[in-house]
Each structure stands twice: as structure tokens, then as C-alpha cells.
Amino acid sequence: MKRDSDGGGKGRPSIVPTISQVAKASGVSRATVSRAFSRPEMLTEETVRRVKEVAVKLGYVPNQVARALSTGRHGNVALIVSDVANPFFPPLIRAAQLRADQAGLCVFLGNSDEDPAREELLVGRFIGQVEGLVLASSRLDEEHIRRHATRRPLVLINRDIEGITRVLIDTAPGVAAAIAHLAELGHRHIAYVSGPTTSWSNQQRRNAVRREAEKRGLKVIAVPARPPSYDTGRLAATQIVASGVTAAIAFDDLVAQGLMAGLAALDVEVPKSFSVVGCDDVLGETTYPPLTTVSARCADAGDVAVGLLLSQMNGGVSGEIRHKLNSHLVIRASTGPAPVKRRSR
Amino acid sequence: MKRDSDGGGKGRPSIVPTISQVAKASGVSRATVSRAFSRPEMLTEETVRRVKEVAVKLGYVPNQVARALSTGRHGNVALIVSDVANPFFPPLIRAAQLRADQAGLCVFLGNSDEDPAREELLVGRFIGQVEGLVLASSRLDEEHIRRHATRRPLVLINRDIEGITRVLIDTAPGVAAAIAHLAELGHRHIAYVSGPTTSWSNQQRRNAVRREAEKRGLKVIAVPARPPSYDTGRLAATQIVASGVTAAIAFDDLVAQGLMAGLAALDVEVPKSFSVVGCDDVLGETTYPPLTTVSARCADAGDVAVGLLLSQMNGGVSGEIRHKLNSHLVIRASTGPAPVKRRSR
């Protein structure tokens, strides 16, 4: 196999020093060099100092891969999301990364593109070189997830499987508040613009809408927007307007934003003649009109998830954890009183 | 060191089979098992079949880490971006990932948060376990980048360092078209709302604005929005309006969007009394009014970058590559004729 260069370098040979070279140069054994880095308290201060001095002079850095092979600790974690480009994820990714960084871990990012097969493939590639994984909005079936969880610490985001640590963004309270808000504004017929059927969040939101609407005597119809995106939201506008409802609550902000664009194209004014509520609050005030939405601090989910992963990795938490993140309604300018004249039915 | 379980599993022991176990179970040597996976053409079809059969029965999967230690090929690449949450990056990340996936590589994602020290730290953590890295909008100084490039194949996105493979989104043509567009609409005084000083993109855009404006006899002032974001864009509105210009071209779409919000808050109508141009085209038509912007297919940058990285990894390209991606102006609804009455001067 014989490798004398460190891979890429095309310029100077740039031999990467190994533990043996440091050992020779500082006149100690390989074991001592190893300990100088991983368990310095076992050695004399003097020895540690000398070894480290030589190490920096030679530009030695412990080889993570070799270390991982012998200890089983890789210093890596994996994060798999269903769609990097969905604005819900970037803040979550950022927070997860930050937390991992603080613990000195590197993070692999996987993008399943909503495809279970792809997700499975990614898990397979990652699992051998990470100490733990977090699956955000996983599309994998329960059995697969359970199997992976036996091999490595694993935490789920927005997926509710008993016995597996999970962090759930509980949008039910926010959604309930949204329905209440709409009811108070006089809306009687509303639409739920739904997302992926396999999505836990979608099921949760749909149920919350139904439950709360029933409680208040509102009628609700469901209109799909799949996959959830600006475009599918926009396209749903026609059907929604035709159905005669006066307000809609969308699976997420992107769909809501698309819906508003679709409504504008149909000359339906928001909020004057139609009210729209989003979910996730990832767009801030950047929509026109600013979107009333269920806010969920999704970045926290990333932070908490890797936090839980870490504690599971060290020490191994015994019981299962089901961490709920709260939500609330943020009222901005896309909701208003129901129009006086009903448009159909 | 003794490790008999595969790390995390707390349920069944779930021993992960090694090459030796497969060897024993199928009655061949470890070398043969190894070859059955990495160089099957060296073996009888019959042998390969038998070994693989046993492997799946045992649930054996080659250990990437061990393989990497002995071959030096890790099957990983790193992608470092300056801000995951900036909408410019997610499409780029997605494309990069897709391309890497097709080559069977895993990708580490790093988020430097615009901080060179953090970026350096990340590179240090990654470099030992990847075969190559791509740095998008790197904030590292040239010397550091050069040094890393001697250790591993490395490609830059939107950073122009001679001798290092780079892909540059050339927004100059689009920016020039934008200036021409504004000039034709009768604007004589415009503002450039600038981004990070260390950003190559910003320098390039600023220069293109200056050059083109001069050519057409427009006056241009520069107003900072740092770090570039919706909020800093919004805050820049006051200063911009006070300066008496009738149009602005922003460092990126986010800043442009913020600026429009700031203008709306000051009761300045877009495009009636002020025109705004963005850059990157990452927001599509989702702004209000839909943003005229310089479009750059930024996802391509991710794809091309890992493509170049791959070819550098295998075979090692000899010469340097400076790949330019073109841009063009997309005219939507945020630009219009200059208002007849000048507001100051």
C-alpha cells in the first residue's frame, strides 16, 4: 500500500508525521506520545511538555481515523434532514452544528430529499463512522429506525416513536390558538392545506386543526399541497377559493406564502377577503402581507436534539426521552375579519 | 481496549461482524473476504457469491474507518460555508451533496458563521478525515488556504486565488445589465448596498457597479449592510432615502428584501418612487413586489465545485482551473421609471 504523502498535496511532499516519528524525535515510546495527547495526567508534566514541543515542531496532529479504529470513538455525528432547501431546516442545522462544535464533534449532513430509500442509503454510509445520529423529519419506516437505534445512539426530530429519544415541535397549542383566532374573527369555513402524509408534523397539525375546529363548530376541508412548497401552495389557491372557505391554515410558511401569491393572482385580497395562517415562522416578516403564523423556534430543536444525543453518547441515558418544544401564535397581517358576504354555498 | 458491542446499542448485544467472522463462516481467508468486496474481479464468481451470501446473512458491512486507515481513502469530503442560514447556500449545499452522493461520498458540513478562526478550526477537524474540501465564500486568508491546499485537493467557491481551483459566480454581466436597465429607466443616482468587505462577491459586485455606472454617467454611492441580512437591509433604508438616490442595487436578495421593507416603512413606494435590484435570485417571486434581481444559478456552483474536486481527487488535474458561472438580469416588478421629481439636491 505504501503511502508517503498525505494524499492531495502536489507541491512539496508534505509528509504527515505519525506518532512513531514524534516518538523517535523526542526519545520516548509511541505509547508515551499517545498518552501525551489523550491522557496527559498519566505522564510527568515535563514529559508532556517535551513531547508536545516536538509535536508542534514536526507539525504532528493525531490521526482521527486511526484513533477511531482503536477506540471506537470517531468524534462525528450525522444529521439527516428531508430537504436542506426548505427554510425550516437551515436554522435547525445551524443550531445543531453549533452544539456539536462545542463538543468538538464534526457533523455529516445528509439530505434525503423526502425519499426513504435515499435516507436509508445515507444512514448506511454514515453509521460506520459516527457515534450517533439525528434524523429530522425522517421518512424511514419505524422498523428501520428501530434497527438503526440499536446500533447507535439516535435521536429523532418531529417523529414520534415510542422507546426512541425524540424531540417534537408541538405545534398543537399554536394551531389551536390559530383556529381560535380565526373563529373570533368570524370565520366559519376554513381549509387546511396539508403537507406530506408520512410527516408526523403534518398529522399532528391536521389533527389539531380538526379537533379545535370541531370544538368551535367550524367546518374544515383539507386541500393537499405536495410536496410542500411555494409552488404547490400557489397552485392550491384556485381549489381553495372555489371551495368557499374564508380562511386557510397551511402546513408550513412556504405553502402559506405560495397560497398568498396564488390568491393575489386571483385578485383575492389578503387579509381583506381571505385570511391565511402559516406554520413554523421561518419567514419572519418578510412576506407580504406579513404572515400570521404558528411560531416554533425550530432552531431549538436542532440544539436540543444534539444535546440529547451527546448525553446518550456519554453515559447513556437509561429511560426514553420525549422532549416537547412549545409553540405559540404570532399574529401579523395576513389574518383579518371574515368577509361579510360569503362567496358560495 | 476490548470492545464487543458496536457502541450505542443498549438492547441486544448486536455485535457488528468483522471481516474475520465472515472469513471463518465462509471458510476462506480474511484477504479473500476483503477482495470479495473491494476487488471481486480477482476472485472466482463462485467465491464472491458465497462470501457475499454469508456476509448478508451475518449482516456484515465493511468498516469504512478501518478501510480508510489502510488505504488513505476515506470516502468523505467537506463543505464549509459561511452561513447555512443564508438562503444563498441551501441550494448550493443540496447540489453539492447530490453530486457527492452519486460518487458514493459522504459530506461533512461546516458553518463558519463568517468567522475565520472558526473556519480554520473546522478545516483542522475535517482535513484528517476527508479526501478533499470545498470552501464556499471562505473568509480565511490566502496563506491559510494555500497551506490547506497542499495537504488535500481543495476547491473554492466565490474566492479568487491564483493557482487554486475555484468556481466563481460571475455576477458582473448581470450587474452591468442591471445598471443598464436602471439607466434606461432614467435613474441618474443610485446606491450600492454593500456586503462583507472580505467577500469576493462583494468586491466583484461593487466594482461592476462602479465601472458600469461610470460608463453611463450615473452617480453611485455605497451604503453598507453588514452582516448582509434582512435586518441590515431594512436599517439601511433611511440613509439611502436621505441620500437622494432613486434606485439601489443590493449585495444580495436578502438585503434587497430588507431594504424594500424599510422603504415601505418610510412610505416610499417600490417601484413607483424607488427601484430596487437584488442579487443571487434565491427568493424567486416570493417577495413583494417580486424582485428584479441578478440571477446566478447558485446551485450549479455546488455541483460544479464537487465535480472539480472529484476530478482533482482521482487523477489529479495538472493545471489550475478557474470556472466561471454566468449571470443575467431577471426583470420583475421592483424596478420602474425614475420618479419625475428628484427628492433632494
Place this chain on the structure above:
DNA sequence: GAATGTAATGCAACCGGTTGCATGTCAAGC
């Protein structure tokens, strides 16, 4: 039937670390 060649497989060293155990050193205690 012996010599020759070729294809399939095994042996053993190696990648660069970690770690259980043995060894050596030195000071305190009797």
C-alpha cells in the same frame, strides 16, 4: 509425463493510533 504458465487464494506485514500489563525507578517506612 514433465515443464510451463496462469488464475485463485492464503500469509503476514502494515496503516496509526490505544491500552492492559510488565518493568523500572525512586522515596518512604520499618
Place this chain on the structure above:
DNA sequence: GCTTGACATGCAACCGGTTGCATTACATTC
């Protein structure tokens, strides 16, 4: 002065693969 023990360091096996070279088996040729 000898035992005892604590502490610092070294030895060598090990992690789970890969691979250069040797060996074996078998077909081909004369």
C-alpha cells in the same frame, strides 16, 4: 539496608481492514 508501594514509562497486542508476494491447483504444451 531492605521491603513496599506509587508512579512513570515501555512492550506488545489489538482495532478491522488492504495488499505485495508466495503458494497452490489446474490447464496447456511439447
